[in-house]
Amino acid sequence: MSDPATPRAKAGFHELDFYGVQDLLTEEEIMVRDQARAFCGERILPLVPAHWEAGTFPNEIVPELGEMGLLGPSIPEEYGGSGLGSVAYGLICQELERVDSGVRSFASVQGSLVMYPIHAFGSEEQRQQWLPKLATGEVIGCFGLTEPDFGSNPGGMRTRCRRDGDDWVLNGQKMWITNGTGCGVALVWARDEQGHVHGFLIEGDRPGFSAPEQKRKWSLRCSVTSELVLVDVRVPESNRLPNAKGLKAALSCLTQARYGIAWGAVGAAQACFDEVRRYCLQREIFDKPLGAFQLTQAKLADMASEITKGQLLVWRLGRLKEEGKMTPQQVSMAKRNNVAMALDIARQCRSLLGANGITLEFQSGRHMCNLETVLTYEGTHEIHTLVIGEAVTGLAAYR
Amino acid sequence: MDIISFVKRVPTTTTIVSIKDQQLDPQGVEYVMNPYDEFAVEEALKLRDEAGSGSVLAVSLSDGAAQKELRTALAMGADEALLLNNAEAGNIDCMTTARALADSIQGRNFDLLLFGKQAVDRDQHGVGPAVATILGVPCITEVVKLTVEGDKVIAEREVEGARETLEASLPCAITCQKGLNEPRRASLKGIMAAKKKPLETREVELAGPSMEIVEMALPPKRPAGRMVGEGAAAVPALIDALRGEAKVL
Ligand SMILES: Cc1cc2nc3c(=O)[nH]c(=O)nc-3n(C[C@H](O)[C@H](O)[C@H](O)COP(=O)(O)OP(=O)(O)OC[C@H]3O[C@@H](n4cnc5c(N)ncnc54)[C@H](O)[C@@H]3O)c2cc1C
Numbered sequence: 114m115s116d117p118a119t120p121r122a123k124a125g126f127h128e129l130d131f132y133g134v135q136d137l138l139t140e141e142e143i144m145v146r147d148q149a150r151a152f153c154g155e156r157i158l159p160l161v162p163a164h165w166e167a168g169t170f171p172n173e174i175v176p177e178l179g180e181m182g183l184l185g186p187s188i189p190e191e192y193g194g195s196g197l198g199s200v201a202y203g204l205i206c207q208e209l210e211r212v213d214s215g216v217r218s219f220a221s222v223q224g225s226l227v228m229y230p231i232h233a234f235g236s237e238e239q240r241q242q243w244l245p246k247l248a249t250g251e252v253i254g255c256f257g258l259t260e261p262d263f264g265s266n267p268g269g270m271r272t273r274c275r276r277d278g279d280d281w282v283l284n285g286q287k288m289w290i291t292n293g294t295g296c297g298v299a300l301v302w303a304r305d306e307q308g309h310v311h312g313f314l315i316e317g318d319r320p321g322f323s324a325p326e327q328k329r330k331w332s333l334r335c336s337v338t339s340e341l342v343l344v345d346v347r348v349p350e351s352n353r354l355p356n357a358k359g360l361k362a363a364l365s366c367l368t369q370a371r372y373g374i375a376w377g378a379v380g381a382a383q384a385c386f387d388e389v390r391r392y393c394l395q396r397e398i399f400d401k402p403l404g405a406f407q408l409t410q411a412k413l414a415d416m417a418s419e420i421t422k423g424q425l426l427v428w429r430l431g432r433l434k435e436e437g438k439m440t441p442q443q444v445s446m447a448k449r450n451n452v453a454m455a456l457d458i459a460r461q462c463r464s465l466l467g468a469n470g471i472t473l474e475f476q477s478g479r480h481m482c483n484l485e486t487v488l489t490y491e492g493t494h495e496i497h498t499l500v501i502g503e504a505v506t507g508l509a510a511y512r
Numbered sequence: 513m514d515i516i517s518f519v520k521r522v523p524t525t526t527t528i529v530s531i532k533d534q535q536l537d538p539q540g541v542e543y544v545m546n547p548y549d550e551f552a553v554e555e556a557l558k559l560r561d562e563a564g565s566g567s568v569l570a571v572s573l574s575d576g577a578a579q580k581e582l583r584t585a586l587a588m589g590a591d592e593a594l595l596l597n598n599a600e601a602g603n604i605d606c607m608t609t610a611r612a613l614a615d616s617i618q619g620r621n622f623d624l625l626l627f628g629k630q631a632v633d634r635d636q637h638g639v640g641p642a643v644a645t646i647l648g649v650p651c652i653t654e655v656v657k658l659t660v661e662g663d664k665v666i667a668e669r670e671v672e673g674a675r676e677t678l679e680a681s682l683p684c685a686i687t688c689q690k691g692l693n694e695p696r697r698a699s700l701k702g703i704m705a706a707k708k709k710p711l712e713t714r715e716v717e718l719a720g721p722s723m724e725i726v727e728m729a730l731p732p733k734r735p736a737g738r739m740v741g742e743g744a745a746a747v748p749a750l751i752d753a754l755r756g757e758a759k760v761l
Contacts, residue, residue: 127526130540140580141703144587148698149546182700195700397736 179250193248203376215336227254252297267484295337548628586697610642
């Protein structure tokens with residue numbers, strides 16, 4: 114075959130599809146995936162290693178993410194989305210995370226944790242005000258649930274909201290918030306005096322609100338992580354999500370985001386596998402390719418099997434979601450399985466790359482570090498174990 | 513400005529090629545729009561929009577599968593698409609392809625026919641000029657800059673060490689070379705809109721083949737590299753090797 118003509122063809126990624134999962138996709142889904150794949154491979158991937166090293170997010174790509182329609186693609190067109198189906202949305206997450214978990218996190222937060230709740234629980238005014246600007250990336254949003262002392266048990270949150278005439282006054286602190294620093298709008302969850310949890314849309318420039326960045330991370334370095342500090346932040350009642358009833362509303366957003374993470378993890382695993390499979394054919398050691406040794410083949414065979422299982426898991430999950438049958442427990446299973454799978458593959462790949470594997474010239478080490486975050490956020494691996502455990506026994510073992 | 517751009521479905525250039533029955537083994541192969549055809553579609557959209565009127569038709573001949581590539585052209589912004597099907601279309605020479613394409617647009621008005629300069633699977637470079645010849649319109653190949661002025665086009669092409677500028681009257685055919693433009697990506701909105709655009713499918717007859725593939729073989733394996741030494745001390749040996757063996761100096 115002759116030289117590729119455009120950089121598009123050079124994106125150079127070869128996906129493992131051992132079971133012909135592609136045949137289970139519609140033509141439209143394949144087109145969405147291919148366009149997302151080309152954009153991520155050509156436009157974003159080349160920027161990532163330097164940003165990762167510097168600990169910065171590539172803000173320069175945000176308008177393009179919006180133009181491509183990758184921010185909140187499932188939102189209806191009248192609010193700036195594309196009304197995309199669940200499998201197509203999953204494929205976008207897969208392609209974004211193939212590049213970097215931090216880049217996928219940016220899109221997950223914007224789409225699933227900010228746009229989704231505004232669409233699902235917001236007033237018509239709030240939808241009109243925020244969704245189109247979030248879809249283009251003109252406004253960046255964040256989702257503040259976790260607190261310094263409450264991660265796996267957000268129900269214990271200490272952030273308070275108090276009714277004062279037509280206004281609400283918020284006080285408290287959030288921690289580990291993706292896209293916090295510099296956000297245009299923060300969706301902050303707080304408890305009122307009666308103990309009910311509410312969601313508030315807080316503009317980034319509201320007096321009393323600040324979002325200092327959390328530095329010195331060795332994971333998800335290509336993503337902004339922040340503290341949110343709220344000191345007597347006063348917002349009108351019209352900033353509260355009227356239809357978000359209690360903590361359940363916050364948790365339902367997480368189900369949306371986790372769904373995308375389960376797909377994203379397949380992308381990260383694919384990136385590592387593709388890199389290492391090639392490397393194993395090129396790298397000669399003891400006079401033959403690394404891939405010709407049985408120990409290596411056992412590793413590659415395990416990886417290929419796990420990726421294939423993970424692909425089928427999310428494909429089925431997506432179809433269930435489209436049919437309106439998906440349960441949060443099923444999402445827990447896919448998130449737990451696929452993230453652990455991807456992390457394991459990234460570690461194996463890092464080691465197969467030898468010394469090269471510890472550099473940013475290769476992707477596997479970066480994915481490995483990133484996936485440690487993915488294992489923890491959106492419900493830790495252990496919490497999802499307990500969710501599945503409860504689903505199969507009927508006995509809750511959280512406390 | 514009524515433009516027809518021709519689009520071929522080809523394996524991605526990252527395909528791991530294996531051969532079965534004197535053909536590319538399709539097992540596990542991913543297909544995309546031929547990269548040079550992306551230039552043709554992009555140029556068609558640009559010229560239509562600059563003209564402010566007219567339409568872009570995308571045409572593909574395939575063994576039935578190229579609907580996705582045509583939808584991609586529609587998602588980029590083409591107005592309508594025509595899919596020509598024949599079970600044998602995967603393995604035919606460029607004259608046979610050209611006849612089928614030319615037949616399909618008989619009687620249709622057009623100002624411009626746009627092609628990729630080659631398809632990256634078979635690399636024959638022949639379809640554009642052949643269609644133009646059959647239809648009796650001028651053809652300029654491997655164009656890197658294209659301007660329409662009234663009823664003529666001005667086209668620039670790279671030739672060995674120089675740039676050539678040519679004029680032709682409309683209607684005419686152009687084959688597109690890298691550098692002509694930067695093809696747009698289809699946005700998700702474009703993809704959703706493409707579902708509602710017309711895509712006609714037609715079964716077509718193919719003229720008998722004018723040639724036959726007698727053998728298809730993978731290139732010989734590249735020999736392993738050779739270390740001539742290490743560091744600065746290796747430079748004389750390297751220069752010797754480049755001069756004596758590789759003859760590149
Ligand atoms: C980079 C990054 C970005 C993030 N982005 C966001 C964001 O945008 N918005 C947001 O709200 N949050 C965000 N988070 C926070 C994340 O969701 C929490 O870190 C996560 O929920 C875990 O909480 P924790 O860190 O307090 O750990 P803990 O809850 O303290 O857990 C510590 C350990 O204890 C285990 N454990 C907890 N409970 C049990 C139990 N019952 N039984 C057995 N083991 C248990 C956990 O599995 C874990 O191994 C982010 C985190 C990171 C690292």
